Amino acid sequence: MPGTQREVSFCFLAQPTDVNFGGKVHGGMVMKWIDQAGYACAVGWSGEYSATVAVGGIQFKQPILIGDLITVHCQLIYTGTTSMHFAVDVFARQLQSGSEVLATHCVIVFVALDGAGKPTPVPHWQPASEDDKALAEYAQKLMALDRGIEQEVARYRTVLNNASGGA
Secondary structure, X not given: OOOOXXXXXXEEEOOHHHEOOOOEEOHHHHHHHHHHHHHHHHHHHHOOOEEEEEEEEEEEOOOOEOOOEEEEEEEEEEEXXXXXXXXXXXXXXXXXXXXXXXXXXXXXXXXXXXXXXXXXXOOOOOOOOHHXXXXXXXXXXXXXXHHHHHHHHHHHHHHHHHHOOOO
């Protein structure tokens, strides 16, 4: 039922096919896991097909090894009219020692789409606890930073176009 599933966790083992030439899980695979968990959470919240529109603040903090137990935890932290922002943490646990680390963190944004592929409204989420309020504030701060990045990219493109003669 839309507006009720606010978080999702995936658990699985890191596979030999997930690693790069250095023997660690490569960032692209971790990003795939993040996108899959975000999609499940976005559809669970909105009740609609949803598409990724942004990933912000991604940090690869610790390497992930073959055989680590991976937990990808995705939690809704903000809703706009048609958008949903999720905090995603990727944890890696070594089964032999039981030690667990935060391997990756980011915020991923999805937009719900109707049958025609147009943005459609999502159920509003209202933070209730102090933790929820802090998460919503975190999402809003990241949105402000993203606006600043967009302005810088536009400025850079203008400079680049002027330097290349508008090509």
